[in-house]
């Protein structure tokens with residue numbers, strides 16, 4: 001249970017409370033299905049009144065999400081989910097607002113709203129379905145497509161440097177960032193719970209597979225054979241260990257993160273970094289966010305969850321204090337304030 | 345203070361205060377207007393700011409002005425040509441001389457007409473000396489030196505003293521118009537009460553100016569504008585932008601729906617954003633967004649969440665909002681989009697007014713996308729049209745575009761203060777908790793309006809969005825018949841609003857020789873010549889439209905009553921184009937001006953007379 005200004009449900013909720021009557025139309029095998037499962041798992045756990053959940057999305061395969069969960073919801077226009085959600089949350093801070101968005105929706109057409117909602121630290125949760133492709137429009141490259149990729153619009157390979165989502169989020173002063181693979185529902189569910197618990201903009205980047213247009217784009221991280229060596233599961237307060245037998249760890253060497261083997265070359269357990277997701281200074285969080293193959297593993301789980309004031313709270317506080325300080329209590333008072341003239 | 349015995353009564357006087365940006369002309373003009381209002385004159389003011397924030401001192405680009413017309417009858421505009429021009433430096437005289445009527449009074453600060461300033465403003469000789477102003481009554485007052493000497497006993501620096509030049513000039517004007525300085529003093533006390541020295545300087549300079557005017561002979565006759573017979577009540581001077589903001593506050597209070605504004609700054613609409621930012625105590629939530637798209641999208645989100653949601657902008661911003669307006673049409677959510685029009689296209693002339701966004705408001709979206717379009721027509725009635733836009737939008741669950749313009753937004757006039765309780769009630773169609781019959785697109789059979797089910801309410805969870813939906817259930821649909829039906833329903837819903845808006849009025853008879861048709865911000869400048877011609881017995885009428893989409897139900901009748909119809913607009917003929925498609929059987933004449941200027945009484949009188957006199961069109 002999470003306690004904040006959002007009303008808690010009086011009854012125990014279950015998965016069924018959130019299943020929508022709409023046919024789910026994602027391709028069979030699409031990574032989005034697992035994300036939906038995780039949401040159905042986590043909403044009853046979070047425990048808010050079911051009418052106080054709200055989904056907002058833009059346009060894309062991922063943005064169909066609101067139709068598939070039984071909550072209040074708006075399926076918006078391409079790129080603008082963050083802006084729509086801002087209005088929802090400001091109008092009613094008592095709602096738990098969730099955004100479903102794609103890599104194109106949030107970082108191409110909606111890039112501006114994305115960085116600004118993060119900068120303001122509005123208390124919403126963003127599920128970013130990063131399939132590194134434009135799914136709905138059938139396979140054009142996106143801002144996260146790896147350089148050189150052949151897609152419908154890059155027959156000779158892309159010549160664009162992709163965004164690293166974590167870098168963009170932390171560059172925009174993000175207070176919460178997590179990364180999860182779509183084939184680990186348990187981790188996804190846990191991370192979603194942590195996002196809900198965080199006051200502020202929580203971005204969850206989901207490494208989602210588009211089986212049709214970018215199949216295997218994350219397999220370097222999510223594949224069975226590689227995942228032990230290329231996934232670092234972060235746990236707050238615990239050393240950053242990975243590898244089949246957790247024999248490897250992350251060490252800070254000079255100004256860089258390095259992968260080391262504990263017990264080899266004089267490396268001891270004390271040399272391994274301990275994860276502190278609550279650290280306000282984003283320095284190490286940024287490094288962790290950018291880390292990845294071929295040399296290092298990809299950091300998964302909650303990378304950053306730092307406490308800063310939220311925009312919606314500050315708005316409420318200002319209104320309250322303005323109310324206390326003024327003589328103007330109604331529009332009639334306002335109309336009569338200042339210079340007025342009587343004609344008798 | 346002794347009052348000058350000889351004065352002439354005048355029905356109205358137009359005064360313009362002009363000077364360098366830092367000369368305090370806005371303050372002088374405001375004080376003058378407020379004093380006139382306390383006395384009982386009707387008035388209309390218009391500030392004329394330079395486009396540059398701080399243009400170089402004494403240059404033509406740096407001229408700032410404030411025009412006001414005061415009258416003993418209803419005043420409809422700030423006036424075309426000035427009876428009195430107060431020009432504080434050569435640059436301001438140079439740029440404004442063309443607005444002074446022949447024989448008008450020009451008050452200048454003679455000290456400011458030095459060689460350097462004359463050169464900067466492009467004068468080859470001093471106009472105060474070379475006889476070029478002989479057709480005017482010239483008052484050459486040594487304002488700067490007089491201000492310094494009259495304030496010398498207050499022991500302040502020359503620079504500080506010269507800040508009160510505007511008050512010295514105002515004193516001269518107050519004398520010229522036999523204004524009572526007591527009221528002006530009171531306003532100064534209200535403004536500078538916490539800074540006694542500044543107050544003293546200003547009061548002293550004001551009196552000194554008045555006394556100077558009284559003693560010099562150059563002044564000759566002075567004027568007095570008698571009290572206007574205004575309806576009983578409490579009045580205030582209000583600009584269109586503030587009136588717009590307040591109209592929404594009133595609608596919010598009356599409807600019980602909290603107000604939300606999502607907006608991005610843009611001239612000349614920013615004042616609404618600024619005004620509402622100051623009214624947090626009334627609960628309004630103001631979101632200064634990262635761009636216009638976020639402004640409107642946040643408003644759509646707030647509307648879904650149950651707020652009276654508005655977004656304010658000017659032309660280029662409206663372009664950016666087009667796609668999102670479509671979303672509001674499709675989701676059938678209440679939303680008011682205010683467009684304070686300015687001269688376009690593109691960045692155009694941001695500080696100049698125009699009516700050239702009408703077609704964009706009517707048609708500027710993808711798909712069949714009907715939106716209510718209304719237009720305010722005076723600074724004060726912006727209050728009522730904002731209120732009505734909010735009422736229609738919420739009661740009919742549909743977006744409304746409210747058009748005003750820079751002239752209305754920045755202009756101000758007297759506003760008779762209403763009581764919120766006397767305004768028409770607003771009843772949004774809120775869905776009730778746990779209503780088993782609730783469906784997102786179930787409609788009232790009469791009005792075709794769907795219900796507003798607000799997140800947080802028990803038993804009403806539902807999803808809406810920009811994809812076409814089935815009627816009643818609101819599920820996503822690409823069914824061909826359903827799409828055509830839904831397009832019909834959305835159109836019909838908007839058209840039905842014609843039954844709820846007042847019929848079109850005509851100022852004048854139902855029939856006659858010439859019907860002048862106009863809309864939006866030009867009402868005042870057209871009424872003035874029309875009324876004058878009516879007094880002469882001419883068969884001229886005026887139909888000024890505030891409701892554009894839908895048009896009032898009697899519009900055809902109104903247009904049919906006259907031998908000739910002329911549509912006057914500050915654009916290249918947008919309303920006339922719309923009228924032609926709606927009522928193609930009518931023969932229209934058109935008069936279009938697109939110079940960033942309002943219509944002038946002179947040009948219209950001449951035009952109307954000619955049209956009345958000629959037989960054929």
Ligand SMILES: Cc1ncc(C[n+]2csc(CCOP(=O)(O)OP(=O)(O)O)c2C)c(N)n1
Nearest residue numbers: 059060061062078102103104105134135136
């Ligand atoms: C204004 C606008 N431009 C373009 C489109 C076309 N469009 C729809 S979705 C999309 C890209 C979606 O990619 P992404 O956000 O990554 O979502 P995905 O489908 O991959 O989940 C594009 C270009 C649109 N709907 N609206």
Ligand code: SF4
Nearest residue numbers: 027030061135210211
């Ligand atoms: S196209 Fe790709 S992203 Fe879209 S539903 Fe199919 S698999 Fe999923």
Ligand SMILES: [Mg+2]
Nearest residue numbers: 102103133134
């Ligand atoms: Mg994508």
